[in-house]
Amino acid sequence: MKxxxxxxxxxxxxxxxxxxxxxxxxxxxxxxxxxxxVGVNGGVFGFGxxxxxxxxxxxxxxxGRAVAAAVFGDANAIKFTPLTAVQRFTALQSGEIDLLARNxxxxxxxxxxxxxxxxxxNYYDGQGFLIPKALGVKSxxxxxxxxxxxxxxxxxxxxxxxxxxxxxxxxxxVVIESTSELAKTFFAGRCDVLTSDxxxxxxxxxxxxxxxxxxxxxEVISKEPLSPAVxxxxxxxxxxxxxxxxxxxxxxxxxxxxxxxxxMLKSKDPxxxxxxxxxxxxxxxxxxxxxxxxxxxxxxxxYGEVFERNVGPKTALGLERGxxxxxxxxxxxxxxxxx
Amino acid sequence: MSEPVTTTSATExxxxxxxxxxxxxxxxxxxxxxxxxxxxxxxxxxxLYKVLPPFVQWAFIDAIWSLTEGxxxxxxxxxxAVIPENVRFILFGFFPEGQTWRPIAAILILxxxxxxxxxxxxxNRFFGPIWTVGILVMGVLMYGGIFGLPVVETSKWSGFPLTxxxxxFGMVGAYPLGVxxxxxxxxxxxxxxxxxxxYIELIRGVPLISLLFMSSVMFPLFLPEGMTIDKILRAxxxxxxxxxxxxxxxxxxxxxxxxxxxxxxxxxxxxPYGLTMRLIILPQALKIVIPPTVGILISAFKDTSLxxxxxxxxxxxxxxxxxxxxxxxGFSTEAYIFLAILYFICCxxxxxxxxxxxxxxxxxx
Numbered sequence: 001m002k003x004x005x006x007x008x009x010x011x012x013x014x015x016x017x018x019x020x021x022x023x024x025x026x027x028x029x030x031x032x033x034x035x036x037x038v039g040v041n042g043g044v045f046g047f048g049x050x051x052x053x054x055x056x057x058x059x060x061x062x063x064g065r066a067v068a069a070a071v072f073g074d075a076n077a078i079k080f081t082p083l084t085a086v087q088r089f090t091a092l093q094s095g096e097i098d099l100l101a102r103n104x105x106x107x108x109x110x111x112x113x114x115x116x117x118x119x120x121x122n123y124y125d126g127q128g129f130l131i132p133k134a135l136g137v138k139s140x141x142x143x144x145x146x147x148x149x150x151x152x153x154x155x156x157x158x159x160x161x162x163x164x165x166x167x168x169x170x171x172x173x174v175v176i177e178s179t180s181e182l183a184k185t186f187f188a189g190r191c192d193v194l195t196s197d198x199x200x201x202x203x204x205x206x207x208x209x210x211x212x213x214x215x216x217x218x219e220v221i222s223k224e225p226l227s228p229a230v231x232x233x234x235x236x237x238x239x240x241x242x243x244x245x246x247x248x249x250x251x252x253x254x255x256x257x258x259x260x261x262x263x264m265l266k267s268k269d270p271x272x273x274x275x276x277x278x279x280x281x282x283x284x285x286x287x288x289x290x291x292x293x294x295x296x297x298x299x300x301x302x303y304g305e306v307f308e309r310n311v312g313p314k315t316a317l318g319l320e321r322g323x324x325x326x327x328x329x330x331x332x333x334x335x336x337x338x339x
Numbered sequence: 340m341s342e343p344v345t346t347t348s349a350t351e352x353x354x355x356x357x358x359x360x361x362x363x364x365x366x367x368x369x370x371x372x373x374x375x376x377x378x379x380x381x382x383x384x385x386x387l388y389k390v391l392p393p394f395v396q397w398a399f400i401d402a403i404w405s406l407t408e409g410x411x412x413x414x415x416x417x418x419x420a421v422i423p424e425n426v427r428f429i430l431f432g433f434f435p436e437g438q439t440w441r442p443i444a445a446i447l448i449l450x451x452x453x454x455x456x457x458x459x460x461x462x463n464r465f466f467g468p469i470w471t472v473g474i475l476v477m478g479v480l481m482y483g484g485i486f487g488l489p490v491v492e493t494s495k496w497s498g499f500p501l502t503x504x505x506x507x508f509g510m511v512g513a514y515p516l517g518v519x520x521x522x523x524x525x526x527x528x529x530x531x532x533x534x535x536x537x538y539i540e541l542i543r544g545v546p547l548i549s550l551l552f553m554s555s556v557m558f559p560l561f562l563p564e565g566m567t568i569d570k571i572l573r574a575x576x577x578x579x580x581x582x583x584x585x586x587x588x589x590x591x592x593x594x595x596x597x598x599x600x601x602x603x604x605x606x607x608x609x610x611p612y613g614l615t616m617r618l619i620i621l622p623q624a625l626k627i628v629i630p631p632t633v634g635i636l637i638s639a640f641k642d643t644s645l646x647x648x649x650x651x652x653x654x655x656x657x658x659x660x661x662x663x664x665x666x667x668x669g670f671s672t673e674a675y676i677f678l679a680i681l682y683f684i685c686c687x688x689x690x691x692x693x694x695x696x697x698x699x700x701x702x703x704x
Contacts (some may be wrong), residue, residue: 018408040661045664045665049664050432050433050660051428052424052425052427054433054434054435079494081494081570081650082652083650084648084649084650085664086552087556087649087650090556090557090559092559093559096559096570183668183669184669203665203668206665207665244697313397316666317665
């Protein structure tokens with residue numbers, strides 16, 4: 001009898017433990033909690049990583065902060081869950097996080113089969129090659145017969161294989177598990193080329209004994225639109241996340257920055273008045289405070305500011321805007337009208 | 340004429356040759372007795388000669404201990420500056436900066452408790468309560484919420500405190516569970532016996548990594564949407580379930596080593612099952628298995644570093660994160676040496692604790 005009671009007790013504990021946290025519809029649940037739970041990378045400099053003081057920094061992190069500013073008027077009403085590549089989609093599906101901003105590439109199968117909705121891309125990445133200048137190669141097409149350092153088991157390896165095969169070139173991959181070891185091997189001269197996403201290559205180059213001796217080749221061999229994602233089932237929540245990203249882009253288009261935003265409030269331009277909520281309408285349509293866009297830009301900044309702060313030329317990554325420039329500057333960043 | 344000389348010297352003590360006593364003697368006896376040992380010794384000396392000077396050169400002579408502002412350190416030496424610059428994040432991770440004293444105090448309390456337990460005369464009726472109070476105080480220090488301490492959620496527990504929490508509660512949870520499983524496996528009730536056998540064999544048949552993956556990737560999918568369990572708690576339960584299976588087998592070994600006469604003696608005294616186990620069998624059995632149990636606990640402590648793969652910020656993960664900052668990317672060797680020293684200290688404390696315990700309990704029958 002005693003044993004049976006004990007077993008029943010243990011079982012009931014396991015059954016009721018999960019009831020500690022409950023959530024309903026995503027937006028309501030977020031509002032009730034009072035903060036947004038965002039899944040981030042946790043180990044990629046410039047996108048999602050804690051600094052020496054344990055403060056989260058990065059482009060994806062700031063994207064999450066922008067959504068928090070839009071919903072709560074407070075960019076710090078946010079908690080971060082660091083996730084591995086394997087965990088990231090499960091965490092979103094199971095409701096452990098409300099928003100995934102973890103440099104995930106938007107693909108058709110992920111968008112459909114995994115039950116996710118990707119929103120506007122916050123960084124256009126692509127796979128490229130890093131080579132020592134001394135190699136004297138001008139184009140990736142001249143890399144026939146090269147030894148190539150690559151991470152195993154990622155799409156990176158496959159893309160590289162496809163690239164070399166489709167161009168009828170020989171290559172010998174050097175496969176190494178960890179990013180930092182891979183970089184060490186490359187700088188030690190064990191392979192001619194290092195291939196990875198360009199944003200990563202820039203970071204790797206920054207750690208070289210002499211970064212000026214290395215160049216990233218102009219060829220981009222894959223498309224990696226890194227986009228935040230939410231799960232299916234709450235379209236209003238998806239709209240809010242989507243337009244929070246777009247608001248940062250729109251603000252840059254209109255020349256609104258976190259510094260000049262208060263003078264912009266007095267602008268006579270009806271576009272800007274609508275955007276900042278001086279003329280109401282947008283907030284109500286999204287189910288947010290009319291100041292939602294103002295809060296994003298004031299507290300987080302426009303897309304250009306966020307880019308410069310986290311990955312731009314002045315950071316260790318030193319990335320140029322490239323594809324991530326505004327459409328008016330030859331990039332892909334384009335926001336629909338805010339009306 | 341020579342005879343008196345020998346007689347007098349016979350009364351004196353004849354000293355052994357210099358080469359057989361003292362340092363020289365020891366060296367001769369232990370390092371150069373026979374060609375095999377001589378070769379080994381020479382080989383070892385050669386390897387040391389090849390390895391040590393470059394290491395000393397790298398680790399101490401060429402080393403950079405602090406960083407000049409702005410510049411990325413270069414040179415051939417170790418860059419130990421990576422440790423002091425990041426030590427707060429490596430050890431305490433996301434714990435709010437002004438509150439760092441709280442995990443430090445909690446760790447000190449833990450070490451004090453371990454030190455206190457080393458003396459067996461302290462194992463009296465106050466022993467349990469003192470540990471309970473200690474753990475409660477540690478919990479309050481870490482979580483806060485009363486006495487004006489701001490609340491620090493478990494998701495912000497990281498670095499060394501997380502490693503210690505996972506191991507401490509892993510051990511505390513796994514040990515009783517393991518003993519129960521061992522008893523269950525030797526039970527005469529077929530249902531309980533087969534349940535325990537299946538459990539033990541199932542868990543021992545899979546690596547800890549797969550259990551952690553299941554707890555973090557598969558398990559949440561079985562729950563209704565929106566229901567979530569704390570990530571740390573999930574990993575903690577996985578570690579407990581895993582360690583318990585191993586402890587169960589060790590304890591079963593101890594139970595089997597107890598002579599049948601002991602069981603029969605207990606029965607002839609009319610003791611029921613519970614008392615037989617509590618008063619006669621378990622005290623002897625658990626004493627026998629102290630060395631393998633501590634072995635399992637030490638490996639459980641080291642296994643906690645596997646939570647890296649489910650993105651919990653234990654000691655190893657905070658170090659890895661530090662190393663993925665471009666500023667510190669090349670200095671993995673230095674950081675990992677620091678980690679190794681830290682792990683070694685903890686494991687050494689545990690194993691010396693177990694040796695002391697064994698001696699005090701006279702397990703070598």
